[in-house]
Amino acid sequence: MDFDWKSIVKTVAPVLGTAIGGPLGGLATRTIAGALLGDEDATEDQIAAAVQSASPDQLLALKKAEQDFKVQMRKLDIDIERIHQQDRDSARNREVKTGDTWTPRLLAIAITVGFFGILSFMVTHALPETGRDALLVMLGSLGTAFAGVIAYYFGSSSGSKSKDAAMHAAISRPRS
DSSP, X not given: OOOOHHHHHHHHSHHHHHHHTSTTHHHHHHHHHHHHHSOTTOOHHHHHHHHHTOOHHHHHHHHHHHHHHHHHHHHTTOOXXXXXXXXXXXXXXXXXXXXXXXXXXXXXXXXHHHHHHHHHHHHHSOOOSXXXXXXXXXXXXXXXXXXXXXXXXXXXXXXXXXXXXXXXXXXXXXXX
């Protein structure tokens, strides 16, 4: 099936959507399948069809499943953001070790130009009936990739939140 169900999940349930692409992908996929289909062993095609035709109640169930997933990760002492930070560090270390600074730069430029190019086209033109869904999926995928580019080069917003919270806690401590 050509439908990009993962980008839709990333929009509705970002933690689950992000976990799909990492070491917790199997658990995240089973959680999504359970929430949408009531069958954790559903195939990817079944999940894609369920996401494509999801009702508001099913999307709400997916959001609830994401909250339960977060709680489960906390209970297991699994820090999803730390895993993603290590993944970004691994990519940066690869860049340093191989001396390949052009590939990440070219990809970042292509993704940025593609994202804003498609977005500009969609804002300035009436969307065609044929291919409309493809443009929307492309915009969603490029938007997700653009967020990855920003996180790679500038760090993630959750990392910034953690830093801000630590600074606030340090400032708020009573002085002896």
